[in-house]
Every structure is written in C-alpha cells, then in structure tokens.
Amino acid sequence: MALIDTVIATTHMLVGGLWTGSVLFFALAVLPTARAGDIRAAVFESIISRLTMGSRLASLLMFATGGHLAGTRYTFGRLFGEAPGHLVLSMLALWFVLTGLVEVGRGKAKAGLAEKKVRTPAEDAAPFYLGAAVVSVLLLVVAGLLLNPSILLI
Template sequence: MALIDTVMATVHMLVGGLWMGSVLFFAVGVLPTARAGNIRAAAFESVISRLTMGSRVGSLLMFVTGGHLAGTRYTVETLLGSSRGHLVIGMLGLWLVVTGLVEIGGSKAKSGLAEKKVRTPADDAAPFYLGAAFVATALLVIAGLLVS
C-alpha cells in the first residue's frame, strides 16, 4: 500500500507542478507575445488548444490522485478541523477556479481567432489567463506549505 501512496503522491506533485507551470508560462511568455501581435493566429490557437487539453488532463489526474491522497491521509474531521485540512480544501477550490479560468480564456480567445486576428482575442482572454496565473501561484504556495 505504501508503494501506491508514493506513486499517487509523485504523480500528484508532478502533474500539479507541470500544469500550474504551463499556466504561468502561457500567461507570462505566450500571452504578451500574442497581445503584441507577434505570433501567427494558427500558432496561438495551437498553443491555446494544448494548454486547454493539458488543463483538462491535469484536472482529471489531480482529482484522481488528490482524492486518493485525501482519502488515505485525512478524515472528515481532520479536513474540516485542522489547518492542513483547510489548506487541502482551499487547494481543491482554487484548482476548480484555475480550471474554469483556463476554459473561459480559451473560449474567449478562440472566438476571435476564427477571423485570423490575434491581438483582440488575446486581449479579450487576458484577464482570465492572468487570473489563472495568479491562482496557479497561490496553489504552488499552498503546496509548498503542505510539503513543509
């Protein structure tokens, strides 16, 4: 059983780090380039599609691995009655928020990309992606608190 817990914890940490890292990279590296108009519409759409799909897969894997970890490490009382439990519940809420923000940002951007425009769709999606980046940072900070 310890091997399964170790595998779940490892997958959870790797997926979480890669997922939140990709959201941060997109918001800080790709989005400003698109807002300046220095990327082709097809390339921008491809990156958005990959981010959205990665977010969906990451969300599913985090649900499965996090559910296992919460089920084996916590009880209802410790989730609701301890500071570590509150951090875990907070992470779950933030995880849902970042998933939603990436989905909405992708939808906003793709609606304008059909017209082969880049700047306007990037500007329309920017608040959602920047919000997702802020939430991703909060998730990484909370993860650090839980690990320490």
C-alpha cells in the first residue's frame, strides 16, 4: 500500500509541476511572441491545442490522484477543520479555476485563428492565459505550504 501511495503522490506532483510549468511557459514565452505577431497562426494554434489537451489530461489526473491522496490522508473533519485540509480544498478550487481559464483562453483565441490571424486572438486570449499563469503560481505556493502547513500557525 505504501508503494501505491508513493507512486500516486509522485504522479500527482509531477503532473502538477508539468501542468503549471507549461501554463507559465505559454503565458510568459509563447503568448508575448504571438501578441507581437512573430509566430505563424498554424503554429500558435497547434501550441494552444497541445496546451489545452495537456490541461484536460492533467485535470483528470490531478483530480484522480489528488482525490486518492485526500481520501487516504484526511478525514472529513480534518479536511474542513484544519489548515492542511483548507490548503487541499484551496488547491482543488485553484485547479478548477486553472482548467477554466485555459479553456476560455482557447475559446477566445480559436475564433481569430480560424481567420489565420495571430495578434488579435492572442490579445483576446491574453487576460485568461495571464490569469492562468497567476493561478499556476498560487498552486505552487499552496503545494509548498502543504509540505509544511505548520507555517500557517505562526
């Protein structure tokens, strides 16, 4: 059982790191290039598609692995009544927000990309992808706090 929990926890952390990292990379490297018009529409569309599919897959994996971890490490009372449980619930809410922002960003960009434009779709989608980048950083902060939740008791 300990081996299974270790594999699940490791998968959870790896997927979370890859997901948040890919969103940050997109928002800080790819999006500015697209806003400047220095990328072809087909390439930008392909990157957005991959980010979206990766985000969907990561959402499912995070929900499954995180659900297992929460179910085996927390009681109902601890989840809703203690700082570590509140962090877990905060993380769950942030994962939903991150997924939603990536999906909305895709939707905003997709309309203009169908017309083979880049700058306008990138501008339209920018607030959502930049918001997703902020949420990604918040998720990493919450993950760090979960490693040492006693810091919240200070």
